[in-house]
Amino acid sequence: MNRKQIALMTGLTIISGINFSNNYSSKKPNVQIIKANQKNKKSKYKTKYPDIMNKLDITSMQQYESNMLFMNISLKDFYIKDFSLDSTGKTHLLLAPLSTSNQYFLAVTKTTKSFKRNQRITIQGFLNGKTTIKSKDNFNSKYLNQTAVSILVDHIK
Structure with missing residues (x-):
């Protein structure tokens, strides 16, 4: 070349x-x-409030220490086992993942929504450790002294 x-x-x-x-x-x-x-x-609620079913084993909440139960979470389609209204106008909700479950979640919120027993509800909020259901919560007596996981409510759907 x-x-x-x-x-x-x-x-x-x-x-x-x-x-x-x-x-x-x-x-x-x-x-x-x-x-x-x-x-x-992507929805900001999906990232900020992950489904509790993906984060924890809710069939046996006794396995978790109270100090481990602090996180943003979403309780999707949980059943209202019982509810009450206190003197300050706050609604106390006792929730369970299944209608037959004895794993309870206690939510206290100020809302104008009306509730019924066995109604399904979705709550987004912050898990706040374990608590014991007391008579001041005004729930049915069969729930007294039961252990529940407390949740601080951000949104109710």
């Missing part, structure tokens, strides 16, 4: 390399934009 042919081949190689890299870089930002848009569609 002579010098002209070598220069021509080198020039073509450089031009095709530049053209290829420009095509590749122009496609790459579009892929990143699509991925960024897909990430924005």
